[in-house]
Amino acid sequence: MTDANEDKEVAPRYPGLTETLANVAGGMISPVMSLTIVLAIWSIVALMQVVPESIFPAPWTVAEAFGEMVSNGAFSSDLVVSLSRAAIGFVIGASLGVAVGVLTGRVATVRLLLNPFMTILRPIPAIALVPVAIVWFGIGEGSKYFVISYTVFLAVWFNTHHGMEYIPEIYLRASRSLGAGRLREFFAVVIPAAAPHIFAGIRLGVALAFLSLVAAELSGASSGIGYRLQESRQYIRTDRMFALLIELGVLGALVDTIVHRIGKRLVHWEQN
Secondary structure, eight states: OHHHHHHHHOOOSOHHHHHHHHHHHHHHHHHHHHHHHHHHHHHHHHHHTSSOTTTSOOHHHHHHHHHHHHHTTHHHHHHHHHHHHHHHHHHHHHHHHHHHHHHHHHOHHHHHHHHHHHHHHTTSOGGGGHHHHHHHHTTSHHHHHHHHHHHHHHHHHHHHHHHHHTOOHHHHHHHHHTTOOHHHHIIIIIHHHHHHHHHHHHHHHHHHHHHHHHHHHSSSOSSSHHHHHHHHHHTTOHHHHHHHHHHHHHHHHHHHHHHHHHHHHHTGGGTO
């Protein structure tokens, strides 16, 4: 009788580790299957020669072009330049977006003054500002930082403003009934309540930083992924263009995953 009860009470030694490994394995299956299917269809279309290879290159041709860029150093140099531009533009835009979003979301006077102007700015795409940025800042790095930070700023501002403006009133009433002052209420109630929206804006801003990066580098640049795309178009090197687009997509997906995981750790109460 005692042995039977002891057998029933035996539990896995490391349930957390087992579940983590299972989740990681399950999370990897779907992307691998999706990429495998896309690669298979791409290869079949290339072998059937439905479209000329000069327009739609085969996967192995794209791989050769990628290897060529790696061997001649263009891949590493362009990657470093583009990443630094995207990072600097993102930091500037995200910082301003959070700061202005806090003000417009919590201060009525600032909201009345700035919201109409922000509403006008939001529909203007980053690529439309490239000529203006070149006139203002020249063809150097300043114009590229401006275009990237502008795009990131609007996304982060909108999400921060939304999170700050729509704090549940019951949260504020509860904090005031407990005797919390304005400053403590802001950091202990308002910021945590708005944090999920802020990180959603930051995550969107990361994606938009890479999107606007290409727009900024398509004109007035002598290095970077966008510049290399433009150069490949001039020489009708679609194999390089595909390789660069894949590089940009993989890079953006990796950065997005990192930001998403950081956000889940920092805003852990949202999961609960």
